[in-house]
Amino acid sequence: MNTTKDAPKKVVPIPIVIVLAFCLCGGCVSQRSLQPSDERTWENFVRLVNQLQWSEADQGSAFEKTQKTLGLDSYSAMELDGNVVVTPGNRHKAKPSPMPRVWAGNDEKLVCAGDLYGDGRTEYVLAFGWFGPMGGVICVYDPSLRKIVDQRVDGNVVWLELDDLLHDGKLELICCQDHHHGTDGWLRDVTVYRISKSGTLNEIWKDYIYSEFEAGVVSKQKVRFLQTAGKPEVIETTTSDAPHKTAEYVWNPASGTFERCDRLVD
Numbered sequence: 001m002n003t004t005k006d007a008p009k010k011v012v013p014i015p016i017v018i019v020l021a022f023c024l025c026g027g028c029v030s031q032r033s034l035q036p037s038d039e040r041t042w043e044n045f046v047r048l049v050n051q052l053q054w055s056e057a058d059q060g061s062a063f064e065k066t067q068k069t070l071g072l073d074s075y076s077a078m079e080l081d082g083n084v085v086v087t088p089g090n091r092h093k094a095k096p097s098p099m100p101r102v103w104a105g106n107d108e109k110l111v112c113a114g115d116l117y118g119d120g121r122t123e124y125v126l127a128f129g130w131f132g133p134m135g136g137v138i139c140v141y142d143p144s145l146r147k148i149v150d151q152r153v154d155g156n157v158v159w160l161e162l163d164d165l166l167h168d169g170k171l172e173l174i175c176c177q178d179h180h181h182g183t184d185g186w187l188r189d190v191t192v193y194r195i196s197k198s199g200t201l202n203e204i205w206k207d208y209i210y211s212e213f214e215a216g217v218v219s220k221q222k223v224r225f226l227q228t229a230g231k232p233e234v235i236e237t238t239t240s241d242a243p244h245k246t247a248e249y250v251w252n253p254a255s256g257t258f259e260r261c262d263r264l265v266d
Contacts, residue, residue, distance in 0.1 A: 038122045038143070042091065042113050045124045045145060049111055052080045070126070071147040075137070079130055082107030092162040092171070094127070102186040102210050105131045105156050105178045114162040116140065116195045118169035123148075123195075127175065129157035134180055138173070138193070138201060148199045155179045155189070165192065165225065166232045166251060173201065176209075185212040190223055192235075192258070205249060205258040207237055 051066040054077040063080075067073055072080060085094045085108050094110035112125040121143050129136030136157040140149035155177025162171040173193040181187035188210040193201040211219045220240040225233045232251035235258050239245045249258040 038113070041122070041124065041143060041145065045113070045126075045141070046084070046086060046111055048145075049109055049126060050084050052109065054081070070139070070141075070145070071150070072139070079135075079137070080109070080128060082109050082128065082130070084108075085110045094160045096158065100158060102178050102188045102212070105129075105134075105158055107131060108158065110157060110160040112160055112162050114171045115169070116162070116171050116173075117197075118171075125160065125162070125173065127157040127160045129153075129155070129177070131156055131178075134178060136177065138175065140195065140199075140201075149195065149201060151201050153177060153191075155187075158188075163225075167230060170194070172204070181212060182214070184215040185217075187211050194256070202256065204256060205235060 048066050048070060051062050052070070052072070054060045054063045060077070063077065067075070067080070083096075083106065085096050087093045087095055091113040094112050096106070096108060100106055107128075107130045109126065109128045112127075113122050114125075115121060116123045116125075123143070124141040124145065126139045126141070127136065134154075134156040136153045136155055138149065138151050138153060138157070138160075139147055142148050153175070156179075157175060157177055159174075159176035161174040163174060164170065165172045165174075173195070175191045175193060177189055177191065179187040179189070187208055189206060189208045191203055192205040194204050196202055207221065207223065208219075209221050209223055222238045222240070224236045224238075226236055226248075227233050235249040237247050237249075248261045250261055251257075252259045
């Protein structure tokens, strides 16, 4: 499955299509330039996350200090292990390169920053996951690096991206996760979260991009975010199996989720 944002957003009079390539290719998304104070906080945040690595040299002293600073005391050194993933020049996306296969994921700590509330302030996001047994956590910090969200997810987080899918100035979290899918199978899905004022991440859309129910029986989907200027984006999924099936999901403000349209294109 392929998903990515390959070009900055542009206001155009006709619809344009943005393809997310989570598995094979990279890209960039538009983002508000960070203020100098935001940049300093970002650099400090990345430095702290880099210190979340147990070291025998200091008997874990730096690790434990940083663990306390970031409010991660309840997580073990094993859960906080792994490489730090930062995309140079793009605060809105954290993508390992190359992207691991579903069954060969690594322990990662993914770091992003952006305006999640649409109030002109920058929030800082740390998502970490582990491969066996699979699991993960998404944490969000305010401009003072005070933790305001600490939410476990049931998959190994392998990709994190922030983007304004509703075009309302608030960034959503697009999270790619790997799961062990039954005895012999594997699953990779994409979940879109939206932060609430109370400090929780609400799931507003989710679907698979790779599904293996048993060894060798694989189903894949492409996920595309279709953009029309000034309107919420439409999420489109297309199966790779023949005959290809395409479904669309549109934003429903009443339910606060992307809901499937009645129209199904084969």
